[in-house]
Amino acid sequence: MALLEIKNLHVSVDGKKILNGLNLTVEKGQVAAIMGPNGSGKSTLAHVLAGKDDYEITEGSVLFEGEDLLSLSPDERAAKGVFLAFQYPLEIPGVATMMFLRTALNAQRKKRGQEELSAPDFNRRVFDAAAKLGIERDMLRRGVNVGFSGGEKKRNEVLQMALLEPKLAVLDETDSGLDIDALKIVSDGVNRLRSPERSFVVITHYQRLLDYIVPDVVHVLSKGRIVRTGGKELALELEAKGYAQYQEEMA
Amino acid sequence: MAEMAVIKTPAETALSVAFATAKGKLPGAAALRETAFKRFETAGLPHRRVEEWKYTDLRALMRDAKPLAPPPDAAAKARASNAGAAFAAVEGRRIVLVDGAFVPELSDLAGLEPGLTIRSMAHALATGDAAVATRLGQVVPTDNVAVALNTALMRDGVVIEVAPGAALARPLHLVFFNAGGAPAAVFTRSLAVIGKAARAMLIESHEGVAEADYQVNTALEIAVGDEAHVDHIKITGGGAGTLHVSSLMAAIGAHARFNEFLFTTAAAVVRNQLFVHFKGEETVAGIRGATLLNGKQHADTTLVADHVAGACISREVFKTVLDGESRGVFQGKIIVAPQAQKTDAKMSAHALLLSEEAEADSKPELEIFADDVQCGHGSTAGALDDDLLFYLKARGIPHKEAESLMIQAFVGEAVDGIEHAGLRDTLIDHVAAWLKTRE
């Protein structure tokens, strides 16, 4: 059974159709890259998977481990193992990062019937994961993402992913805004988490990321549907030729 | 031409009867009481056409006037035996008033620090204590009607004096407990005189049995000496049916520090009025508050910060969380006198609306007569940010818990200004307890 199975998904926002019969299957342990022009619906897909409620799903189904994902609330989805690294992580002043991480992790554990982590155990996990991502302790003491640079916010997303250990991680342009060194650090962070039990959907505009996080499969999303699927060499082709052919095909 | 007849409301009539009947038995200050009551009778209960009371129409809110509370009996005192326990972490010196009467046997009066005196206001009034008589109503003179009513009917309270240079090792914790035997009206008046360069922390917690059906009119005058450091924190809780009107008159000397905090979660109707006078230069003050309401609660904070002397810094930060059909009111006025140059005053009032039916009213005002000042105000009202909530929920945090985190963060901006760690933690717990009631 595939981990994620999206069939004929139609989604609109404020009456505007954005996803238009999208089909996508992600196998267990697979790293799937999604590339596509601006405005093609990549973030919309990511948000719909995470459960944001601004979207109207008019048709189609999404199965996660064979279960209807769309009927679950965002926190239930997270507890089941769905994680979204946001394209634009938000700042939450007044909510301390450590407190946020602990509340999130324990809420998920509780829902899964696991015991809450003790404070020392939790702190150790966070500090270890943060050190690997080059996130300083001082940043963890601040409000969530408050005063973080664009690149630091992205790293913080990967830190959350590392702690929450999802089954499916959707990374929405986690590479954008990263300098060369940070790109390497973040990619290593993702690669460390790769396992036969964990799948990734990596949304990106740049082939360069896929040199570090080598995908099993590359999908092209255009005008709200997957229009082509291929191996990692497809990313190189897109880099060379752009999306013109797909947009014409759709028109 | 016929004179317009002033029609009294039943509550106004009842108050006149109560004053006429009680005045012979109220302790001392007869002339002061008469003048104050005349002021009340002329004005009547304040209503919405009186600008200061625009959002809190006391005349409409006070259907009747409750009978003056009798002195607490043994049963009432017994109910108060545990009062103030929620603030155990503060390790304060507990001073207990039951139904407005100072109860020494419930109060911790042993081993008072040198320079500290605590006595009953009733006794001071009855004996015509000169130190009290010269201060009473003079700390920050006002013709406010609620204060006038308090002056006319005040029965007891505490008089606290901290000698110049004295530093209190423990906070003073005044517990005002409504024992709730029967519907009652309570008028307390207290006075705190903090000497030059003295250090004192004063906590007022207003508590009561849940079913108390009270009308409380409480007033405190604080005179803060030059170079003194005073914290005053007032917590209004207890008695869901209670109408609570409170007035603080604070006059602050030069080079002083003054931190005021109002924490309000309970009573049906609350009016907290603050009259703060900056009388000496280079004082630094924080005037903050957090209010959390639900159901049909109504709470009004009305602040007048009057910069008479120059070069003072004041920060006013008020946070209001409104759920259900509650209504939160903030009126804040900063006055800067012509001679008060170099004043630095910034006021902000923010309301968080958790339901469609809740209402926030805000009226910030600046009246600036000096030209070399830095003053400003900001005011917002709005709901929780859906995108932020989604971010939290996407990490596995359930909706209510995500809301709670954000509400705590919102209120935290004000609560974090409390310097005393034990009290800060206690109030953070109070916020958490309030949030629990939403789940």
Ligand SMILES: Nc1ncnc2c1ncn2[C@@H]1O[C@H](COP(=O)(O)OP(=O)(O)OP(=O)(O)O)[C@@H](O)[C@H]1O
């Ligand atoms: N809340 C909204 N209201 C109206 N239109 C929206 C809303 N959200 C997204 N859209 C529109 O839907 C389309 C798809 O947006 P989406 O963010 O999914 O694109 P994307 O593929 O992630 O683009 P990018 O590569 O620029 O990140 C865009 O045209 C966008 O303007």
Ligand SMILES: [Mg+2]
């Ligand atoms: Mg996008």
